[in-house]
Amino acid sequence: MGADFxxxxxxxxxxxxxxxxxxxTGRRLAAIFxxxxxxxxxxxxxIVNRDLSKVNIWITVLFFLVSVLTLSTAGATPGKKLLGxxxxxxSGQRAGVGQVALRTFLLVLAxxxxxxxxxxxxxxxxxxxxxxxxxx
Numbered sequence: 001m002g003a004d005f006x007x008x009x010x011x012x013x014x015x016x017x018x019x020x021x022x023x024x025t026g027r028r029l030a031a032i033f034x035x036x037x038x039x040x041x042x043x044x045x046x047i048v049n050r051d052l053s054k055v056n057i058w059i060t061v062l063f064f065l066v067s068v069l070t071l072s073t074a075g076a077t078p079g080k081k082l083l084g085x086x087x088x089x090x091s092g093q094r095a096g097v098g099q100v101a102l103r104t105f106l107l108v109l110a111x112x113x114x115x116x117x118x119x120x121x122x123x124x125x126x127x128x129x130x131x132x133x134x135x136x
Contacts, residue, residue: 005118008021008022008118008119008120009021009022009119009120009131010119011119012090012119012131014131014133018134019133019134019135019136020133020134021133021134022119022120022121022131022132022133022134023085023120023132023133023134024120024134025120027083027084027085027134028085028132030079030083031077031079031080031082031083031085032079032107033079034078034079034082034083035063035066035067035077035078035079035080036059036063038066038078038079039059039062039063039066040055040059042062043055043058043059043062046058060108063104063108064104064105064108066078067100067104067107068097068100068101068104071087071095071100071103071104072094072095072096072097072100072101075087075088075094075095076135080132084134084135084136085132085133085134085135086132086133086134086135087100087103087125087130087131087132087133088130088131088133089129089130089131090129090130090131095128095130098128099128099129099130100128100130102127102128103124103125103127103128103130106123106124106127106128107122107124119131
């Protein structure tokens with residue numbers, strides 16, 4: 001018989017449901033999509049009538065900057081805020097600027113974000129000691 005690991009977040013001392021519980025994969029992906037699309041619109045508006053081959057680079061730069069600034073100050077990007085999510089350190093406090101910058105850099109690389117542990121945390125969260133939780 002397999003081992004019973006309990007619910008996602010149990011090992012981290014997080015509640016099973018409601019505020020403070022591990023954010024679901026669908027909400028997390030939707031939040032990233034919203035943030036990415038906002039950055040796409042801004043990059044496109046800034047580069048219109050210029051070299052459109054550079055739009056992807058600007059999207060990535062904007063995504064990185066918006067994520068670092070909003071996560072380190074408010075704990076949530078616009079997409080996360082809209083969907084009721086927050087990134088916190090494992091201690092329950094707001095993640096520091098260094099944690100957020102490294103987490104976002106790893107997220108932009110995509111590979112660490114696509115590999116999860118049994119709690120649903122991506123390697124980018126594990127590497128910096130953060131977790132994405134529900135606010136509501």
